[in-house]
Amino acid sequence: MAKKNAFYAQSGGVTAVINASACGLIETARKHKDKIGKVYAGRNGIIGALTEDLIDTSKESASAIAALRHTPSGAFGSCRFKLKSLTENLAQYERLIEVFKAHNIGYFFYNGGGDSADTCLKVSQLADKMGYPIQAIHVPKTVDNDLPITDCCPGFGSVAKYIAVSTREASFDVASMAKTSTKVFVLEVMGRHAGWIAAAGGLASDEKCEIPIVILFPEVAFDKKKFLAKVDSMVKKHGYCSVVVSEGVKGEDGKFLADQGLKDAFGHSQLGGAAPVVANMIKDALGYKFHWAVADYLQRAARHIASKTDVDQAYALGKAAVELAIKGNNAVMPTVDRLSDKPYKWKIGVAQLKNVANVEKMMPRNFISPDGFGITDKCRTYLTPLIKGEDYPPYKDGLPQYVRMKNVAVAKKLKEFKL
């Protein structure tokens, strides 16, 4: 096969480790210059491909690329832009192929969640249909941990670690204050549909360090009366209590507790604010003084407390994507396959994109305790290795030294394309 360039884009919400995947991908591509020419990154994700706004990553030094491994966020820009279906907007897909042709791109690496897996699959199908050969490989990424087949998704382990550590720390705090002041601390965490992140709050408590924690999962119908009774019993027994509430919890009216009435570009509701709702509910019914926090972007950007397991896997998946491409794979996604829990062992596997796209992995019901407010041992066994290990970034003058790319544009060859 003649040497082709590669296209790489970051999609959707960024994470603490998506750049570690970029690092693995670019470093590996650079080692295979006989097969892969340049790696062009889409500026702001797939939009960069549509508008022919490509970044020439070969202009970045080896040390800058290496520093991506410890830099959170999306170094080339990401976007929330879902390509329409082939029938709805064939022009967008044709444009992609036109840009790929113009820049001799033979590899399409798309780094994202469920929506981007679907896009990636469509690109591979279309390339086939249009007679322009392109290998489309999806690199998994999502803090929501909701992709199927892979044991876990890069980005999730680090958010889980942040939430577990923060819940433990804040619980120590409220325990100190509970005698005369705050008795309930409420932490709102991400997770629109799946309670994976909320579940991580449960890790804050373990055999050696028991903490009264009540978790509100989006998977469990919210029962105000039962919830308040649970919090009350925890406070009466332990003197205090921490509540970890997923942004995706719905009230008895079927609406998100946190609904602000906004929607993002994908049509998803824009959430935030379940914590104050829950906290005030407790205050009104039980009279306990509360504090609440909303972690929002802090949780998914917190590279300073990233999970080493997560960073290693993110890098390995970026690397594997290139290796799969070189071996001639198309319409696939490298996965993390768990070999054993204790000791934790994993290897890279491979999934067909047709089995990934549009499938959402929910928390198994047996990961949630019978009363709906906690995690089971099964869940703990699954989660624990994912937060294991620290992987601190370098610091200077007290601040982490995150890298910024030069992001040099590739000269355009085509006419403008209206999005």
Add this chain to the structure above:
Amino acid sequence: MAKKNAFYAQSGGVTAVINASACGLIETARKHKDKIGKVYAGRNGIIGALTEDLIDTSKESASAIAALRHTPSGAFGSCRFKLKSLTENLAQYERLIEVFKAHNIGYFFYNGGGDSADTCLKVSQLADKMGYPIQAIHVPKTVDNDLPITDCCPGFGSVAKYIAVSTREASFDVASMAKTSTKVFVLEVMGRHAGWIAAAGGLASDEKCEIPIVILFPEVAFDKKKFLAKVDSMVKKHGYCSVVVSEGVKGEDGKFLADQGLKDAFGHSQLGGAAPVVANMIKDALGYKFHWAVADYLQRAARHIASKTDVDQAYALGKAAVELAIKGNNAVMPTVDRLSDKPYKWKIGVAQLKNVANVEKMMPRNFISPDGFGITDKCRTYLTPLIKGEDYPPYKDGLPQYVRMKNVAVAKKLKEFKL
């Protein structure tokens, strides 16, 4: 002087490093067994003294006490309980002296902020008046950094580091998303009256890593129009913007932006929720998509990203308190005296409590930029060394190993006392 026992209590909101002061104090007292008998800690702060609920810290192993250095929160419990004035409630002070007499306590170490400095001073005066000799030493602690004379307060440096790091991380995140999604990120931070913590958000941006940040200080009258214009110009120029808003910012009506109408035991308003107010203001006026976070307890409990400078100073101040006591001092507080900025050098000094109590140190106006939305070089020079250095706690299975004390009670000798 005959050998006396010591009383130690933690007061007010706890921090990531107040236990480091306890560690310094207890370890140092243990080295001076000829002068100081046992260190009794008040269970839940001063309430423990009033109710004769004393903890015998001699029952804790050397390794448990050493682990306090890396454990956030208040290991013996803290409280929000302000002793009334001598004329209003002499009985409380007399009770303290009664308890001290009963347990042969000759040293009163009080670890807290402005209110506790005042209590500490009163105890020293009363002991004098009542003919029961007691040396009262205040150990400074407050995330608000608002104690006078000392160059900084333990607890502040670590919050400042957390806010600086988190602001940098979240800003990288929003920068990645800004093309099609979130353009403004709003982070609410603590600081009821003084903008020290909000100022730390400004450290996220420096010469090597410029970030558009707008800070809302409680010291600056909030001007909605000017603020919105500032945010708009930042977004137009950089594509995105981060806003760091102090919980203490007041709206044009003179009320806290975040006012929930609640008050704590000291009569202070219970705040929270300035971030959503500001974020919605931006959305309504400018139409920019936003995300917001409220750090709340996470910031002051975040021992995982504590400043090494802060931990070292907290420990040194606890140690110094004992050394001052042994040298016969009374009604004093050890301080951090800054000797030079670059390289940062400091030593322990001493302040008279009468000059500390009821004095609140505000941000100097020349620490805030002329437009009121940023920090000056002077401020940067002051803040930078305080967040310097990392001091990671030990981890096991991905979680920090924080210690819990056994907190064994000392046998009571007196009748019950009604609070």
